[in-house]
Every structure is written in structure tokens, then in C-alpha cells.
Amino acid sequence: MQFAQRLNPFLRRIPVWPIYALAFVPPVWLLWQAANGSLGVDPVKALEHRMGELALQLIVAVLAITPLRRYAGLSLLRFRRALGVVSFAYVVLHFLCWLVLDMGLLIQQAAGDVLKRPYITLGAVALLLMVPLALTSNDWSVRRLGAARWSRLHRLTYPAAILAALHYLWLVKAWPVEPIAYLGAILALLALRKLPRAPAARAAAQLSTTGPR
Amino acid sequence: MRRSPRTDLRWSDVTPRASFLSRRQMMAATAGAVLSAMPRTGQAGIATVPSDYSTGEAPNSLADVTGYNNFYEFGTGKDDPAAYAGSLTTDPWAVEIGGLVERPGSYDLADILSGVTLEERIYRFRCVEAWSMVVPWVGFPLSGLLDRVGVGAGARYVAFETLYRPSEMPGQNHAILDWPYREGLRLDEAMNPLTILATGLYGEEMPNQNGAPIRLVVPWKYGFKSIKSIVKITLTDTQPPCTWNQTNPREYGFYSNVNPAVDHPRWSQASERRIGAGLFAGRQETLLFNGYAEEVAELYAGQDLAQDF
Numbered sequence: 001m002q003f004a005q006r007l008n009p010f011l012r013r014i015p016v017w018p019i020y021a022l023a024f025v026p027p028v029w030l031l032w033q034a035a036n037g038s039l040g041v042d043p044v045k046a047l048e049h050r051m052g053e054l055a056l057q058l059i060v061a062v063l064a065i066t067p068l069r070r071y072a073g074l075s076l077l078r079f080r081r082a083l084g085v086v087s088f089a090y091v092v093l094h095f096l097c098w099l100v101l102d103m104g105l106l107i108q109q110a111a112g113d114v115l116k117r118p119y120i121t122l123g124a125v126a127l128l129l130m131v132p133l134a135l136t137s138n139d140w141s142v143r144r145l146g147a148a149r150w151s152r153l154h155r156l157t158y159p160a161a162i163l164a165a166l167h168y169l170w171l172v173k174a175w176p177v178e179p180i181a182y183l184g185a186i187l188a189l190l191a192l193r194k195l196p197r198a199p200a201a202r203a204a205a206q207l208s209t210t211g212p213r
Numbered sequence: 214m215r216r217s218p219r220t221d222l223r224w225s226d227v228t229p230r231a232s233f234l235s236r237r238q239m240m241a242a243t244a245g246a247v248l249s250a251m252p253r254t255g256q257a258g259i260a261t262v263p264s265d266y267s268t269g270e271a272p273n274s275l276a277d278v279t280g281y282n283n284f285y286e287f288g289t290g291k292d293d294p295a296a297y298a299g300s301l302t303t304d305p306w307a308v309e310i311g312g313l314v315e316r317p318g319s320y321d322l323a324d325i326l327s328g329v330t331l332e333e334r335i336y337r338f339r340c341v342e343a344w345s346m347v348v349p350w351v352g353f354p355l356s357g358l359l360d361r362v363g364v365g366a367g368a369r370y371v372a373f374e375t376l377y378r379p380s381e382m383p384g385q386n387h388a389i390l391d392w393p394y395r396e397g398l399r400l401d402e403a404m405n406p407l408t409i410l411a412t413g414l415y416g417e418e419m420p421n422q423n424g425a426p427i428r429l430v431v432p433w434k435y436g437f438k439s440i441k442s443i444v445k446i447t448l449t450d451t452q453p454p455c456t457w458n459q460t461n462p463r464e465y466g467f468y469s470n471v472n473p474a475v476d477h478p479r480w481s482q483a484s485e486r487r488i489g490a491g492l493f494a495g496r497q498e499t500l501l502f503n504g505y506a507e508e509v510a511e512l513y514a515g516q517d518l519a520q521d522f
Binding site for chain 2: 034035040041042043044045047100101102103104105106109112113116117118119170171172173174175176
């Protein structure tokens with residue numbers, strides 16, 4: 001907690017916009033590597049999987065922000081919207097890699113797969129769930145919807161995250177470690193929200209909402 | 214202390230593999246017209262004869278063939294085999310041939326290969342994951358070996374087993390599959406002239422990551438049927454257990470013939486991506502029996518291929 005208290009003033013001074021600027025780096029870097037042949041023997045799968053994995057990593061990061069505040073006192077809330085928007089952008093790029101590069105724009109087979117293949121269906125649903133979240137990730141929408149309705153809407157993040165992890169797990173043959181680790185991390189971060197808060201943390205939270213008297 | 218003689222040679226002076234390979238390709242192309250009719254020495258030394266069963270399609274590059282492998286004994290990543298298979302000891306190597314055979318025993322690899330004419334077989338290779346390659350194998354028909362050991366009365370199937378050696382095959386330390394890897398064929402499939410035991414590719418000895426020193430290649434079936442690094446061949450009268458079939462019988466049938474009309478429960482098998490074709494190459498149609506219907510369709514006459522998948 002003390003460490004966090006010393007860190008928080010620094011975090012307050014870091015601007016948010018570099019997240020959006022830095023977000024361009026991984027996709028551009030991956031495309032560059034794919035173009036010059038350093039993404040390995042199958043650049044299509046490499047691009048597609050890396051974009052999906054990056055999106056999943058950002059989703060885990062977004063879900064970690066509330067538990068980090070509650071249990072470590074670290075306030076990263078300012079960065080959450082940017083991380084969420086970037087994760088959505090990566091999900092869209094992951095989808096485009098699949099549709100254009102992997103499926104070669106065979107729209108009929110692609111549409112059939114979305115309906116028939118459970119892992120693709122899950123991925124598609126997760127993407128659709130994220131659309132309203134991305135569209136309302138701005139101050140105007142928060143004002144328009146009101147904070148309560150806006151937060152209720154944004155709880156769609158939880159099913160979207162679980163579906164994304166299942167989408168990964170269902171795709172692979174056998175039981176490799178990575179997809180299980182992502183699903184485990186997401187479920188753990190969601191479970192932390194359900195735990196009763198420790199008395200000290202509750203007091204601290206109350207203090208921070210009501211302010212010093 | 215003895216010091217090694219100083220030289221001015223550096224690693225940068227060594228001809229890069231890609232360069233000497235392309236030089237060899239040039240030389241081979243020049244010599245090709247002259248040599249095509251007689252046994253030829255491959256790019257680095259294994260003498261092979263060409264085969265009528267070879268496809269005219271352009272083979273994938275050596276980098277593709279040796280850098281993108283499913284060989285879970287070395288890890289589940291496509292580049293794990295290339296990274297970790299170097300530690301595999303492939304000499305000495307013996308194959309135990311038993312079951313319903315007339316001359317069972319442990320056969321040294323040299324004995325298996327003695328007197329055998331190695332052929333270059335350029336085959337299409339279709340993975341169950343819906344990608345494909347073209348591979349210039351070096352090998353010989355499995356039927357030749359089975360004839361030499363004598364197929365016993367009542368034998369109906371051939372079972373194969375991969376080496377189990379966790380000290381050199383790190384993937385075997387994880388229970389990803391029920392090790393050792395096992396595969397099997399019906400006897401008539403095993404005796405089909407397309408079915409080969411391969412000991413090399415691209416005119417060289419088999420790279421470890423491709424299943425050194427000896428592996429099966431059954432080009433009309435999904436790649437996982439072509440079991441690698443074989444140490445045991447058993448002729449049986451009942452259908453032998455196969456690793457992927459046991460792991461998930463709904464997804465991986467005993468036959469596992471390439472068939473665009475029979476989908477994998479989780480993905481379509483109607484089309485495939487040819488590895489090495491480029492970022493925007495898209496997909497190509499998958500052919501029944503991977504394009505080898507003329508040679509093998511009659512094996513399955515009267516069978517419902519959706520049932521016996």
C-alpha cells in the first residue's frame with residue numbers, strides 16, 4: 001500500500017495519449033515483419049494469433065485495474081479507457097487477419113464457420129459484445145447514459161473476456177498451457193471482484209469517496 | 214597451455230547455407246537434363262531415383278519444411294521441433310518388427326536400408342489443421358519392408374510406435390498426449406505403393422524435426438497419420454490404438470483420410486492454406502484423398518467415408 005501511495009502521484013502525471021500512439025507500434029511492427037519474412041514460415045497464422053494474443057493481454061490488463069486499486073491501492077483508472085479501446089482495435093485487426101488473410105475473403109465459408117464452429121462463434125460474439133463498449137468509451141456517452149447505466153453496460157467486458165479466453169482454448173488441439181493461463185487469469189480477476197472487501201480496504205475506499213472530514 | 218593456431222577466418226567467411234543451396238539448385242538445374250534418366254545424387258549425397266508418383270507441383274522451401282512442424286514430442290509450437298529436436302540421438306537406431314510376421318526381430322536401420330533403392334517422392338502434405346505443403350521426401354515403399362519380414366497369416370493391420378525418450382524429447386515430460394505416440398494403418402493401406410517409409414528429404418538425411426531417422430508418409434491421409442521417428446512396427450489382427458484417435462475419437466478417426474466433404478467438428482476441411490504461398494494467397498480447395506483418389510479410392514469401395522472418417 002505504501003509503495004502504491006508513493007507511486008500514485010507519479011502515475012497521475014503520466015499522460016494517457018501515449019497509449020494510443022504506442023498502440024500503433026505492435027501491429028505496424030508485425031506487418032513489417034510479415035512483409036520481410038521474419039515472422040516465420042506461416043506469417044498469416046503468426047499475425048492472426050499475435051493480434052489475438054495482444055488483445056487478450058490488454059483485456060487481462062483492463063480487468064486487473066480494479067483489483068489492483070482495491071488490494072494494492074494502485075490507481076490506474078485513468079488508463080483503463082485507453083487500454084480498453086486499444087484492445088478492441090486489436091480484436092478488430094485479429095478478425096480482419098482471419099477474414100482477409102486466413103480465409104482469403106471466402107465470405108461464404110467464413111460465414112458458415114462463424115455459425116458452425118463453436119470457437120469461431122464465441123470469438124464473434126465476444127467481438128460483438130465489445131462494439132457497444134468501444135462506441136461508449138467517451139465522456140459524452142458517460143454523461144448521456146448516466147454513470148450507473150454506463151457502468152452496467154460496461155460489465156459486458158466480463159462475458160466478453162471469458163468468451164475470448166474460451167475462444168482461444170477451444171481452438172487448440174490437446175491442452176497447452178497458454179490458453180488455460182489466460183482463462184485462469186481472467187476468471188481469477190473476475191473472482192477478486194466478488195470477494196468481500198477487507199475492512200481496511202473498505203475504510204480506505206470510503207475515505208476516498210467521502211473525502212477527509 | 215596449448216593455443217590453437219591463429220587463422221584469419223571468421224564465421225562471416227562461411228558460405229551461408231542459403232547461398233550454397235541456391236548454387237546447388239543452379240548446378241542441379243544444369244545437370245538435371247543429363248542426369249534425370251539415371252540414379253542421381255541429391256543435393257548433398259543421398260542417391261535417389263525419381264518416381265512416377267511424384268507431383269509436378271513446386272516443393273516448399275527447405276526452410277518451410279524444416280521450420281514448421283507438428284512434433285509434440287518437442288513441444289506444441291510449430292517452431293519447437295526445429296528448436297529442440299537437435300538433441301535427439303538417431304544413431305544407433307533399430308526398429309523392432311513383430312506381431313504377425315514371419316521373421317520378427319530388432320532390425321538395425323542399416324539392415325532395413327541395405328539393398329533398398331531410395332526414391333524421391335514429391336508428395337502433397339495436408340495437415341488436419343487445414344494447411345498444406347509439398348515435400349520432396351526420400352524413401353521407399355513400406356510394402357517392400359513388410360514383404361522382406363514376411364506378413365504372417367491373419368495380419369490385417371500395421372501398428373507403429375514413436376521413440377519414447379523424455380530425456381531427449383522434452384515434450385514427453387508433459388502429459389499432452391498418451392506417450393509414446395502410436396499410429397496404425399489397415400494392411401491394404403500399408404501395402405499401397407504410395408505408402409512409404411521416408412529417411413530423408415531434399416536429397417539429405419531426415420532432419421530430426423521431421424521425424425529422423427525413419428518415418429511413415431501416407432500422403433492421402435492427414436499428416437498426423439504419418440508417424441515420425443519409428444521404433445516399433447507390429448502386425449496385428451485387430452485395429453491398433455492410435456494416439457489422436459484415442460485422445461479425441463470424435464475429432465480424429467482411425468482412417469483420417471483427407472476429405473473436403475467431412476469436416477473436422479471444429480473447423481471446415483473444404484479448403485486449405487498452402488504454406489509459403491504468401492500473405493495474400495488466400496486458400497485453395499482441398500481434394501478428396503489429397504488428390505490421390507486415383508491410387509487409393511478403391512481401398513475404400515463400399516465404405517461410408519463420413520462414417521469411417
